[in-house]
Amino acid sequence: MCLILLAWQAHTDYPLVVAANRDEFFARPSAPAAFWPEAPQVCAGRDLEAGGTWLGISRNQRFAALTNFREGRQSAVGCRSRGELVADFLTGTVAPLDYLASVASHAGDYNGFNLFVGDADSLAYYANRGAQPPQRLAAGIYGLSNHLLDTPWPKLATARRAFAESLASLPASEPFFTLLADQEIVADRHLPATGVSLDWERILSAIFVRSTTYGTRASTLLMRHLDGQTTLLERSFDADAKRIGETSETFRSAPKLNPR
Secondary structure, eight states: OOEEEEEESOSSSOSEEEEEEEEEETTSOEEEEEEETTEEEEEEEEETTTSOOSEEEETTSOEEEEEEOOOSSOOOTTOOOTHHHHHHHHHOOOOHHHHHHHHHTTGGGSSSEEEEEEOSSOEEEEESSSSOOOEEOOSEEEEESSSSTTOOOHHHHHHHHHHHHHGGGTTOOHHHHHHHTOOOOOOGGGOOOOSSOHHHHHHHTSSSOOOSSEEEEEEEEEEEOTTSEEEEEEEEEOTTOOEEEEEEEEEEOOOOOOOO
């Protein structure tokens, strides 16, 4: 997952809205979002290589999503799969901030990551890069790519503005998928320096990443209404940016009164 836009208690009727792109090598096997047979309360995609996931929601309103931290070097061999961090939260019962405190205690077991976890009452964030401890997030709109929370990379700033504007159109989904489909490459002078080649900085600067071997494989929209209805929409893509699949799941959990 390389781009997550998230509105937490920032909309009158939708306490949680998430729009995200998952970028990954096309050769890595994965399954689209669905309810898991072994954990039927969880709706998420599945990394078929390591068994974890990048984003998911549960029937009891537990949510988690992850991005890798781009470091411009080869990932360390022998580390635990970062996808298990999302899966373990979704299938567990520990409160968000307590869960991240536990993760932080063995954060060195993983390559660089950013992690959102939340439930009906709270949302928390932690990265095992930088020096910040796990933090509970206030109501607001957040953006995350492959650096720390709200790092103002050009694609993140553009996507966050479009996401904030799209909230007014809810429950319409197309404005969110339109912003997630933006393939515009950022001018060289605005590119971050993350240790990869200039050619890769250009490719990765787009909201929707496209190359022959690596790119945006799924765009996801998650909407949770105050009445307890949750909708997850996911579109899958091939290396030509052609849509090859679509998932739509809607379920209802106990309603949550607006905490504001």
